[in-house]
Amino acid sequence: MPDRKRTDDTNDAVSGSQGPSPDAGNEAARRRRRAQFLRELREAKELRDRVQPRRARAERMRQAVRMRTFRW
Numbered sequence: 194m195p196d197r198k199r200t201d202d203t204n205d206a207v208s209g210s211q212g213p214s215p216d217a218g219n220e221a222a223r224r225r226r227r228a229q230f231l232r233e234l235r236e237a238k239e240l241r242d243r244v245q246p247r248r249a250r251a252e253r254m255r256q257a258v259r260m261r262t263f264r265w
Contacts, residue, residue, distance in 0.1 A: 242249035
């Protein structure tokens with residue numbers, strides 16, 4: 194089985210490669226997916242807050258109470 198020399202596709206990299214970290218590509222891809230998920234989650238929450246302002250206000254009040262209650 195020949196060694197792969199491609200560096201543009203991190204998912205097909207050989208696990209015994211001589212890079213700084215064999216999981217660096219996987220970690221970068223995971224971070225990109227996580228950042229995308231968090232952006233979409235924030236956007237969905239903002240949309241919900243615009244559509245249901247009373248529920249959003251009640252949730253903000255509950256969050257404020259939780260923050261006051263569990264402050265160190």
